[in-house]
Amino acid sequence: MKILVTGGAGFIGSHLVDALINNEHDVVVVDNLSTGTKENLNAKAKFIKLDITADQLAEVFAVEKPKVVFHLAAQIDVRKSVANPVWDAEQNIIGSINLLENCRKYEVQKVIFSSTGGAIYGETEKIPTTESEPTEPISPYGIGKLATEKYLNYYWQVFGLPFTILRYGNVYGPRQNSKGEAGVVAIFCDKLQAGVSPTINGDGKQTRDYVYVGDVVKANLAALENDQVAIFNIGTGVETDVNKLSALIKDAFGAEVEFNHGQAKTGEQQRSCLSFAKAKSELGWEPLVAIDSGIKNTVNWFRSLSL
Ligand SMILES: NC(=O)c1ccc[n+]([C@@H]2O[C@H](COP(=O)([O-])OP(=O)(O)OC[C@H]3O[C@@H](n4cnc5c(N)ncnc54)[C@H](O)[C@@H]3O)[C@@H](O)[C@H]2O)c1
Numbered sequence: 001m002k003i004l005v006t007g008g009a010g011f012i013g014s015h016l017v018d019a020l021i022n023n024e025h026d027v028v029v030v031d032n033l034s035t036g037t038k039e040n041l042n043a044k045a046k047f048i049k050l051d052i053t054a055d056q057l058a059e060v061f062a063v064e065k066p067k068v069v070f071h072l073a074a075q076i077d078v079r080k081s082v083a084n085p086v087w088d089a090e091q092n093i094i095g096s097i098n099l100l101e102n103c104r105k106y107e108v109q110k111v112i113f114s115s116t117g118g119a120i121y122g123e124t125e126k127i128p129t130t131e132s133e134p135t136e137p138i139s140p141y142g143i144g145k146l147a148t149e150k151y152l153n154y155y156w157q158v159f160g161l162p163f164t165i166l167r168y169g170n171v172y173g174p175r176q177n178s179k180g181e182a183g184v185v186a187i188f189c190d191k192l193q194a195g196v197s198p199t200i201n202g203d204g205k206q207t208r209d210y211v212y213v214g215d216v217v218k219a220n221l222a223a224l225e226n227d228q229v230a231i232f233n234i235g236t237g238v239e240t241d242v243n244k245l246s247a248l249i250k251d252a253f254g255a256e257v258e259f260n261h262g263q264a265k266t267g268e269q270q271r272s273c274l275s276f277a278k279a280k281s282e283l284g285w286e287p288l289v290a291i292d293s294g295i296k297n298t299v300n301w302f303r304s305l306s307l
Contacts, residue, residue: 002026002064006052006099007072008045009036011176011183012114012168012216016070017042019217028064030057031073035177052095061106069103070220071096072114074144081141092144093151100155110162112223113152115145117167117233117274118208128209128237128275131167138267149231156229164223166216169235169274173213173294174301185210185295188246189302192253202264204243209235209273212289212297222283235274236287248292252299 003020007013008029013036020027021044029041032051041047048060052073074092075081081088103111119142120135137143155161176183178190191198211234219234246259279285289297 001068002028002066003068003070004028004030004060004064004066005045005070005072006030007036007074007114009033009038009041009047010072011036011040011173012171012213013070013072014040014042014175015173015213015217016072016220017045019221021045023221028060028066030060034075035179040175052099053090054098057098057102058105061102065106066108068110068112068224069099069108070112070114071099074114076141078119078139078141081139081144085140088140089144092141093147096148097151100151100161104155104159104161108161110164110224111152111155112164112166112220113148115149115165115167115231116142117169117235118272119269120146120149120167121272123269123271127239127271128235128273129233130275131231131233131278138269162227162229164226164229165231166219166223166234167231167274168216169209169211169233169272171213171216172210173298176213176298184208184242184245185249185298186302188249189253189299192249192255192257193302193306195257197257197260198246199260199262200242200246201262201268204246204261205241205270206268207239207241207271207273209238210240210245210291210294211235211287212294215287215289218288219279219283219285222279222285226283228282230278230282232279232283232285233274233276234279234285235276236291237273237276238291239271239273240291245291245295248295249299252296253303
């Protein structure tokens with residue numbers, strides 16, 4: 001099947017492209033390489049360096065005629081979204097509308113969207129959080145994801161363009177970019193690799209739901225096979241605080257370096273943990289990689305970079 005992956009040179013997108021190619025799909029990647037890299041890209045994918053906000057996106061659809069679109073291209077840095085909400089909205093909201101307009105015009109059969117469970121609910125009463133909890137994002141990044149979800153619903157209701165929304169927890173694994181703010185596992189690994197003490201913001205008791213990238217790819221493949229128009233949380237139902245996470249990473253590295261505690265970040269969400277019950281019953285998906293083995297795989301990959 002002809003499949004377009006936006007953001008296919010990025011962390012999650014490149015793993016997804018590998019899996020789609022293994023499953024013998026014909027994959028086209030659109031990516032502006034702002035955080036993604038050519039090294040991540042599968043050589044069997046057709047690569048088009050383009051911004052999803054560009055008018056030329058229409059030519060890609062006209063020539064390639066994809067049947068399914070996985071939409072992962074986004075600026076993913078919550079702090080950048082706070083510092084520059086206009087720019088964030090241009091990338092994540094306007095870019096997504098430009099993409100969906102083309103999906104509509106060129107009669108794409110399905111869009112599978114990478115949304116966020118970590119940033120879309122805000123601080124919730126219910127942990128693990130289910131999809132029916134209210135969405136109260138407290139960052140422009142989270143608002144942009146919610147807005148795109150609403151546009152997807154609009155294109156479905158009015159034009160019959162089917163979608164699946166996958167709301168991920170904190171995804172980690174090999175190829176995650178350590179340069180931004182988004183991936184705490186990657187940032188800590190990068191520091192330990194360099195022999196530098198990583199800094200934990202605040203007391204380290206803030207929790208997240210860390211889900212391994214291989215499991216996230218499997219959720220995307222399950223969505224491709226599923227005909228429902230629906231929203232699914234993709235997490236583990238396990239809350240891990242930053243202190244425990246840092247201990248796991250330190251152990252996996254066998255590092256002597258200690259972690260520092262710095263200033264707590266103002267407005268930082270305290271808890272996040274997602275229920276995957278709906279994905280399990282309706283998509284047949286569940287996370288298979290426990291955090292300790294996922295962290296070991298990730299640390300091994302970071303280590304291999306310096307060999
Ligand atoms: N990593 C996580 O924990 C996590 C959690 C929830 C949701 N997500 C979502 O999953 C998707 C992939 O995230 P990731 O962690 O792989 O990040 P990433 O930064 O590695 O991937 C994003 C990719 O999109 C590309 N890109 C960014 N803006 C673009 C634009 N305007 N036009 C074309 N390409 C553009 C980048 O170059 C990069 O290759 C994103 O939509 C992100 O919001 C990630």
